[in-house]
Amino acid sequence: MSTLPTTTPHGPAPLSTVQATMLVARREIDTRVRAKSFQITTVLFVLVVVAGILVAHFVGGRTHTIDVGTTDGGVVAAVQQAGRSAGLDLAVTTVPSQDVGEAKLRDGSLAALVVPEAGGSDGFSVVVKQTLDSQLRTVLDGLARQQTLDSEVSALGGDPAAVTAKVLGAQAHVTALEPQSQQDTAQLVVAYLAGVLMYITLMIGSQLVAQGVVEEKTSRVVELLLSTVRPAQLMAGKVIGIGAVALLQVGITVIAAAVAATRTGVLDTSSLQMGPVVLWAVLWFLVGFTTFSILFAALGALVSRQEEVSSVVTPVTMVMVLPYVFGLAVLIPDPHNQIGTVASFIPFFAPFLMPIRAALGVAPLWELLLSLAISLVVLPVLVWAAGRIYSNAVLRTGARVSLKDALRG
Amino acid sequence: MTALELENLTKSYGDRQALDGATFSVGSGEIFGFVGSNGAGKTTAMRIVLGVLAADDGEVRWAGRPITLDDRRRIGYMPEERGLYPKMKVGQQLEYLARLHGLTAAAATAATKRWTETLGVAERLGDEVQKLSLGNQQRVQLAAALVHEPDVLVLDEPFSGLDPVAVDVMSGVLRERSAAGVPVVFSSHQLDLVERLCDRVGIIRSGRMVATGTIDELRRTDRPRWAVVGPPPSAWANQLSGARVLSDDDAAGARRTVVETPGGDGQDVLAAALAAGSVHEFAPSRPSLSDLFRHAVASEEAAR
């Protein structure tokens, strides 16, 4: 009889926990990224987001630049200045003659044509195709009044510039008893996107983890796997792999959205520090995904058929829907909402609410860090309980295993 | 030389005792047949060997010391509940499993190629497992147990559901592996196969080993049995004190009787039969594995 094969002639090295986990994660990533369902949903996400931005651009974008022509090069600066102070983006160009200008009005490449008043007086008149845009009318009226005022002041021997400066400086002083930081459109949009994306990815990602666990249980391959890797390694690999795939999908979508938004100029993000906002969103995604996918993995291990997955994860799904709806419906319209502020420190709720508060610019750094710390402290307990449930339940095929039995072992 | 030892394994599910002090060992290069009726505890014992289940008490040893996870990675396992990823390709699946057992990527690819060729499924490497016939899925499952060149084989009912050709392939692989020094344990209800393949056999009943040894050892009994082809037993058997007629066939005109005696060399049996008529055959009769097994199961049924 040959000698005992205690030293292996083929020389496979013992597998470290990291290596085992990464092998499992790699398989998840490989098979999922190659799957049609992943490719289709990613394309759909990108299409929906880019389409949304393009619609916003073509519907809302028109008010952004208004093309104004003038035959008098001297008023270009004045018109532009007046438009800017009214918050209107005017593109003012000179045209060689009134005829050329009118032709441009007819073909729609100009919205209005400013021509000097006949007779050399200071006033001007405006030619349009049909009607004058009301905002543009306000700007041009204001300009006309200003010019009239200037000439009257000069006629009385005064200095028009000094008078203008004084007039502009005069304003009512406002004292707010409860000053509210004002969120601009960009902040609201980014907060909204953060809330929606976080919800969709956490929900889809966690469901995928639960389905993956059940897939291994249904196909019974899990017993073969557990004969060579520990339950914790298998679970961790699955969570990391699916998490990476989910992050990749959101990443592609967000980059597509960012490219589309900057190209079309739909979103002026100058009021936002996009770097930190994105960083916090990614951090919260990681924490939230770990939290929920571990829970979903444990719950998935309790059942043996895919049809049972949704019913077994329902309680946790509720915990996800609640902060999501609250965040969009209450926190975004009312960034300083008390319940929302408190809830943003509670684990399970924080991943949905904190990114919104970060985007709205109402969460100081210490709050962000504290909330993150609280959520992280809960994780080890969660990992322990989920690992126990998973390893006790995952080999019991057939009827649904009760949570109590799984915890007891 | 002893390689794998199961000592005093105990396991209960709730108040159901699945294993109750099961003990046996398998030497290197030995094929060990693990038999017992359904629910006797075979699967539970194997799962404990693989570490998929934890024993309540007792120990699994490898090379004389408690088995570790790294040792367990060197086991080739075929679970009773077969399973692979249905939507994963055969080649990728086997390579993945090989890598999980510690092989490098290159070694995993080479081993996958070699074993699928040996088992006759090499041309299906690029197909999803679910697209294979049941027979081929079984072969892939065996490849999954072998692909990491294991140092031990633990196979739970590897022959169940196999067609005769696959049974031959499987038997050949087990013989070849054991000849290479690999200890092999498998459970089976096909006792003729067990008898043909195994060096040693263990019979388990209600979580306890009732017999362990070579088939010859198990057959040896202190109540010898004798087969007589000759006159009908009614004419002579009752003259032997303490003898019991175990079987009495009258096929093709030859009356074949098996009697069990309390002891002796059987000359009294022969003399009694000769006195009653002419004897055409006289030989010691030894119980087959099925007889031994039936005996064990019968007493289990009686014990319940």
Ligand SMILES: Nc1ncnc2c1ncn2[C@@H]1O[C@H](COP(=O)(O)OP(=O)(O)O)[C@@H](O)[C@H]1O
């Ligand atoms: N997961 C389980 N939960 C409860 N009882 C079990 C479980 N697995 C096996 N058993 C029981 O343990 C005993 C031994 O089962 P098993 O090891 O599968 O026997 P065998 O493989 O010899 O048929 C049986 O009575 C069986 O019903």
Ligand SMILES: [Mg+2]
């Ligand atoms: Mg069994």
